[in-house]
Amino acid sequence: MSDLTGSDRRKLEKLLGMGSGYVLNFSDRTFGNFFDEYRVEIDAERYRAGGTSKANRMRTFWNLDANHTVGRVIGGLIEYASDEQCFGDSNPVLIDDCRKIAQRLLSDQPVAELEALSAIADEKDFEVVAEHVREAIEKNQPEGALDRLHTFAHKFIRVICEPHGVAISRDKALHSIFGEYVKALRDAGHLESAMTERILKSSISVLETFNEVRNHKSLAHDNPILNYEESLLIFNHVAASIRFIKALEVKINAKVVAKISNWESDDIPF
Template sequence: MADISPFERRKLEKLLGMGEGFVLDFSDRTYADFFIDYRVDIDSAQFRINGDSKAKRMRTFWTIAPNHAVGKVLEGLIAYGVKIDRLGDSNPMLVEDCRKIAQRLLSDQPVADIEALTAIADERDFEVVAEHVREAIEKNQPEGALDRLHTFVNKFIRVTCEPHGIMISRDKPLHSVFGEYVKALRGSGHLESAMTDRILRSSISVLEAFNEVRNNKSLAHDNPILNYDESLLIFNHVASSIRFIKSLEARIKAKSLAQKASESLFDETIPF
């Protein structure tokens, strides 16, 4: 359910001209076409439970859909309304208030740590796949990008492992590489709690299962793709894990640089 207060609903309804059951200048056909661009079948039964008018379906959409999805639709409606000059009474303050509502809803990303999914090496293909993964989440289409998320994770783990002296080869499975990485972290004393160690070790089997999803439940091949909710769970788990690993690696690097600086200073103070 979208987080829209009754006061905000009244503003949005006024802006979109919903008082008589209409929404802007949409016909039933163009209304359906508009929503299809946002992967919503506004003609489906779930949006008609409170009535068939465009306004009633819009209100039901606000009730059913998550914040981010509603924010994307509102952003598109406002842009369209400005283009055709059909927004409410054209009050600039009303338009701006409704834009702020849309932006607030958009800030509630379906993947909390989406910003962690960025390339960590200066490689064009790494940057491109990271961009595609983030774009899929921004469009609320996680199930359509599981194959690219798998590619991103492969690149991320292999680049992260190299400084730890872990041998990388095309024949070594991703979960095996990650297992060696966790072992290296544990052996070097970089993990402070047994629980963190256990969580990371559990990710070894998760990554092994990710191979099956990539091969049989994603667009990597001609497959029936995984459902939205499970895809979103995978995205959230992966993004959260990568955010932690990036933070951990930054701490390891800072500690290493501080140690080298200390050793250099010690060498310079030796009088012989």
């Protein structure tokens, strides 16, 4: 449920022209198409509890969905209306106030490093599982996607390990592969502090216990799933680790490119 205040709702309803049951210039079809872009099925029965008009479904959406999702949709509606010139003579102060409402809601992101959970290889299944993981967080349902987060982590670690010469096989556990990756980073001098190495090593045991969560506390099997708070903690830990590793790999690749450029420069006769 979003935490829109009464004042927020009045401003949004005025800006979006919801007084007569409409929302901007949308038809039922284009209204549904717009929400599809944000992975919200606005035509679903759950959004018709307060009435079937577009305005009533919008109000029910505000009541049911999480801040971040509502903020994304409001921001998108404002941009759409600006592009379509729907606002007419609307007060610029009102438009700005509604943009600020969207920004405030967007700041309430349950997983701070969500953008890190994106595919890093051109593989269809990698992209699909990454999309499912982000969608679960945008809907504030981390407990329902722990199995997919585990799959994502497995694919991510496999991809990042290959350039470092870490052998990968079906029989090797995820935490063992990651342990070899951390050792490769240390041996190559890519880690600048002992504390960073220690933090990464702690992730080895985290990944080992993640296997248990995936097998016994997720939707991978017919299990009672883990509670919301602990699921969110797992998501945040994994996402933060992946964000750091992505940034580190960018630095490593930049060093490799610089070395190659230097070698090529040295070969140029003068």
